[in-house]
Amino acid sequence: NAGVTQTPKFRILKIGQSMTLQCAQDMNHNYMYWYRQDPGMGLKLIYYSVGAGITDKGEVPNGYNVSRSTTEDFPLRLELAAPSQTSVYFCASSYSPLAGGPVEEQFFGPGTRLTVL
Amino acid sequence: GEDVEQSLFLSVREGDSSVINCTYTDSSSTYLYWYKQEPGAGLQLLTYIFSNMDMKQDQRLTVLLNKKDKHLSLRIADTQTGDSAIYFCGGGSQGNLIFGKGTKLSVKP
Numbered sequence: 001n002a003g004v005t006q007t008p009k010f011r012i013l014k015i016g017q018s019m020t021l022q023c024a025q026d027m028n029h030n031y032m033y034w035y036r037q038d039p040g041m042g043l044k045l046i047y048y049s050v051g052a053g054i055t056d057k058g059e060v061p062n063g064y065n066v067s068r069s070t071t072e073d074f075p076l077r078l079e080l081a082a083p084s085q086t087s088v089y090f091c092a093s094s095y096s097p098l099a100g101g102p103v104e105e106q107f108f109g110p111g112t113r114l115t116v117l
Numbered sequence: 118g119e120d121v122e123q124s125l126f127l128s129v130r131e132g133d134s135s136v137i138n139c140t141y142t143d144s145s146s147t148y149l150y151w152y153k154q155e156p157g158a159g160l161q162l163l164t165y166i167f168s169n170m171d172m173k174q175d176q177r178l179t180v181l182l183n184k185k186d187k188h189l190s191l192r193i194a195d196t197q198t199g200d201s202a203i204y205f206c207g208g209g210s211q212g213n214l215i216f217g218k219g220t221k222l223s224v225k226p
Contacts (some may be wrong), residue, residue, distance in 0.1 A: 003161075042124075042218035043160070044207060090159050106152075106214060108159030 001026050006091050006110035012115045014082040021076040021112050023091030031094045032074040033106065034058075034066065034109070036087040043090065049074055081116045088113050121217035123206055128223045135193040137220045139206035144187060146208035150193045151180065154203045154219065163204070164191070198224045 007022045025032065032049045035043040035058075045058030050070040063085060065077040074093075078085060092106040125136040129135045141149070147168055152160040166180045166189070168175045173180045179192040190204055206208040 043216045045215075092159070105150075105162045105165075106160070108161070111157075111159055 003027065004091055004093055006089075006109035006112050008112060009010075009110070010113045012117060013078075014117060015081060015083065017081050018079050019081070020075070021078075021089055021091075021114070023074045023076065024072050025074075025107070026072065027093060027106070027107065028071060029093035029095045030071070031096050032068065033092045033094075034064070034074070034076045035092065036060065036085075037090060037111075038087050046076065046089075051092060053090070063065040078114075083116050086114060086116050094097050109110045119206060121206055121215050123204075123217040123220050125218060126221050126223070128225065129196050131196060131198055131224055131226050133196055135191075135196045135200070135222055135224075137191045137193075137204050137206075137222065139189040139191075139217055141187050141189065141206070141208045142182065143208060143215075148181060148208070149180075149189050150207040150214070151178075152205040152207060152216070154205065156202075160205060193222075196222075196224050198226060202223055 004025045004099040006014040032050040038045050044060045046064050047058055049055045052068050052071050055066050055068055068074050089112045091109040094106045123139040137176050150165045151163045154160045164175050164178050166182050167210045177194045182188045182202045200223045203221050205216045207214045207216045209215045
């Protein structure tokens with residue numbers, strides 16, 4: 001298993017440009033997440049998805065969009081890049097049973113470092 | 118919603134014990150977690166504790182949970198330089214974990 005993969009690893013954008021950060025997992029996890037991590041700060045949840053076709057906002061969704069057309073893929077779209085979106089973006093996935101059950105460990109991708117100038 | 122607080126820095130000498138503390142607000146969290154982040158990498162689950170437990174030991178790691186005070190701690194015995202990393206505590210309900218800002222552990226030889 002490749003686990004959670006993210007592309008690209010690094011990207012520099014100009015203000016106003018758009019891009020899509022790709023995330024894929026091959027563990028058949030139903031939950032997927034996008035976080036951003038600013039320097040010296042913890043993770044903030046941008047969006048998450050509980051299954052194909054279902055997405056929901058996290059703590060900091062403004063300026064981003066997501067879609068979940070398949071179980072495997074969960075791309076994050078930035079439409080009009082702003083310097084405030086300079087950050088490291090982590091995608092994660094987990095399996096959640098219907099009720100109770102095993103620990104819900106989140107598996108993280110290696111991150112995408114985005115700079116907006 | 119859940120709010121998770123932890124101190125930002127901890128410095129210890131190699132061989133000493135490290136104790137990283139965390140407080141949380143949402144008492145409905147089923148599990149509470151400790152994740153480790155090494156430089157340039159994503160987070161990896163280190164250990165977890167079920168909310169009806171007081172303590173969990175896993176080799177060099179001891180997790181203590183005081184549910185009344187909503188306080189979680191991670192003790193690392195015989196801390197090694199390889200333990201230098203950022204440690205995040207997290208809690209929440211299914212699918213929606215809230216992480217603290219992370220505690221940067223520096224281990225001096």
